Amino acid sequence: MIDYQALGEALASVGAGAWSEQICRQVQVALDQQSHGDLARWQKVVDDLHCVSPSSVDLREGVRVGVPDDVSEALRGRLREHLMALHPWRKGPYQIFGIDIDTEWRSDWKWDRLKNHIAPLDRRLVLDVGCGNGYHCWRMLGARARMVLGIDPTLLSVMQFQAVRKMYGEAAVHVLPLGIEQLPVEMRLFDTVFSMGVLYHRRSPIDHLYELKGCLRPGGELVLETLVVAGGVDTVLLPGQRYAQMRNVWFLPSCDALIVWLRRCGFKNIRLIDVAKTSTQEQRSTEWMRFNSLADFLDPENADLTREGLPAPRRAIITANA
Template structure:
């Protein structure tokens, strides 16, 4: 079965939105997606779409999204189907967020995103029955875990066409009863109207890429209903409420890192924007076991970005990556 192309691919999602308080989004969403379609001409776009069309016609009977992202087991696919699956999905590299297990085939992604989820999940208000937005979701690993935590509807936004294709490749094997409750839209936060309708908004690994972090936090808040919960995971440094690192041209070889606050400063920003019950629930130094090169992401990774003589510093001399999770509520 071919993958729907263009705006058609989102028709089932539009129908799903009509069942929710997000129905008013349909006033602007189709136009935003059409604009993305008209501008998205990545050189590999057609190749990626053809790869997905060539995936084996499998639908998983066994799906585990609660403890991992496992779709299908080894008994549900032949050796030749599994080999074909691996060969095609390898051509969608780099796979950065995961891991995924598909019909006994393991996608060992650059990030052990399951470790991050295990640090975040215990501190969340229950996602059961909630409408969830994941801003900067990558290929959607955490979205699947949110669905596994019994969210009613999970929406991710990320403008990368490769991530969209990776998400669609995985969702292709999921039973329709689950697939209708999860969607990745190729949009950035700047394309989002003030919906004020999501129960929970996540943004993990995005804040430090934004030139105006305060404005970005407000954009996240604008998507929440009154009383909704905001979850921010971002790079931080040690320091007091006034401590913020503004790196030079690169941080850990990333060219688009603008502001890295202390946890205290991040909390202060959230409080200045009117959020309530602001708390830092986790701080964690990123290890070489959590972010590393694999067969599914064979570019440079964290080990290449740290000072080989002092792993507590980046190669530019900044503190090595440390991440914190902030959770807060929008006032009712």
């Protein structure tokens, strides 16, 4: 069982004591409901990781824990085997004692696109919804956030985060195996809430926007990143059975339509800060993620289309205030 005592104490200190008392029960319920057959193996991988005190850490330019000289070549080899046992690694990259975890996504590129356009995270309470293995959570901590809480129901992602955290040491960053629907309703706690790569997976995107707004204190900032399509205010794509081979993609709005959705949900100061086509350099198969990736999901004759004949992935980043 992952120890969330420090998180509970941190939440209690900012007025969320009632929720802090529920977290361990919520986590246990989430673990019981998923009852993943590999969970015990993943937990053993994390437990068996050799503890080494890194001589330096860097969360400003990436997620870098230690340097090669901190460990022997033999120990680095064992650490690499343990980390590789948590394959596939999707968000990153990470550098751990000279081990380069070359993840499927160059998540650092997304961070570079948004970091200069959001409110400074200095001393803020931050929530990252659908955080995966917590790569962006670490970058948020590197931007001097007071505390970062990530939530993601994917157990492997949570265990990858725990592995990195064990190498890093104690830090004001936590990842819970929960979805946003399991957070207290209208908690209004966080100064900044990130939702990146989540909205198009929700059957009701409007409900998701309301859930995000309910997590924010009055005036707090939402950072929303999602798939979009070209078009006007009335353009929304509802794919058939699949989009880029993904089954769980529901609504892809145009940027103008998404702004209307946000306005209807009561957000203010809405700004479109970036639109970028996803490239096969940003999302690709690697040694650390050996399954099919974006190149396999696009039309082999026309990279502007998916294999289903739909517009290829394009992502927008929007900020707004509650």
